[in-house]
Amino acid sequence: TIWYLYRDNLLPENTKFIGYARTKQTITEVREKSMKYIKVRAGEERKFEQFWKANDYLAGSYDKRVDFELLNQQISKFEKGPVANRIFYLAVPPTVFEDVTVNIRNACVAIKGYTRVIIEKPFGRDDVSSDKLSNHVAGLFKEEQIYRIDHYLGKEMVQNLLTTRFANQIFSPSWNRENIASVLISFKEPFGTEGRGGYFDDFGIVR
Numbered sequence: 001t002i003w004y005l006y007r008d009n010l011l012p013e014n015t016k017f018i019g020y021a022r023t024k025q026t027i028t029e030v031r032e033k034s035m036k037y038i039k040v041r042a043g044e045e046r047k048f049e050q051f052w053k054a055n056d057y058l059a060g061s062y063d064k065r066v067d068f069e070l071l072n073q074q075i076s077k078f079e080k081g082p083v084a085n086r087i088f089y090l091a092v093p094p095t096v097f098e099d100v101t102v103n104i105r106n107a108c109v110a111i112k113g114y115t116r117v118i119i120e121k122p123f124g125r126d127d128v129s130s131d132k133l134s135n136h137v138a139g140l141f142k143e144e145q146i147y148r149i150d151h152y153l154g155k156e157m158v159q160n161l162l163t164t165r166f167a168n169q170i171f172s173p174s175w176n177r178e179n180i181a182s183v184l185i186s187f188k189e190p191f192g193t194e195g196r197g198g199y200f201d202d203f204g205i206v207r
Contacts, residue, residue, distance in 0.1 A: 084110060097137070118148075
């Protein structure tokens with residue numbers, strides 16, 4: 001997805017991408033693992049190489065501040081201009097949200113621009129844990145710094161429901177809360193949990 005945004009010139013020219021996770025690997029290994037998901041059309045090869053030059057990767061823990069201080073140093077290497085904004089996309093289990101957000105707040109806040117935190121749902125496993133996480137994050141960042149995203153809402157099929165509903169007046173009298181008791185969406189994908197089974201035991205669709 002990031003490659004497609006970069007390819008279509010939908011990102012600022014000086015954007016840098018830094019991956020951070022516990023897995024010890026190089027950016028070359030990240031590239032090799034990503035290739036089966038990326039489509040590069042004829043004539044895009046040069047831009048594709050430029051894209052990977054804008055990528056970097058650092059391995060570290062989620063609960064140690066010293067590792068996030070190293071991440072901060074790595075990010076700072078690319079911040080040469082007078083303004084440098086930082087956006088952190090947290091595609092991590094809710095069990096580590098608290099540690100990660102605390103360490104970002106203490107060690108990785110932008111000095112020359114804004115800091116934003118994108119939190120990918122599920123946000124907790126029930127209303128109690130969700131409220132706990134919300135209060136925790138609210139204690140670290142202002143609301144305008146926080147963006148909560150459910151990536152399934154970005155699926156074409158789900159977005160098409162809205163288009164179908166509001167583009168067809170025939171549905172207006174019936175597609176509303178007075179006439180619909182529940183909505184069930186079955187979304188099938190051609191792959192399994194692929195090592196993520198432990199995650200689904202406590203969070204998300206399987207639970």
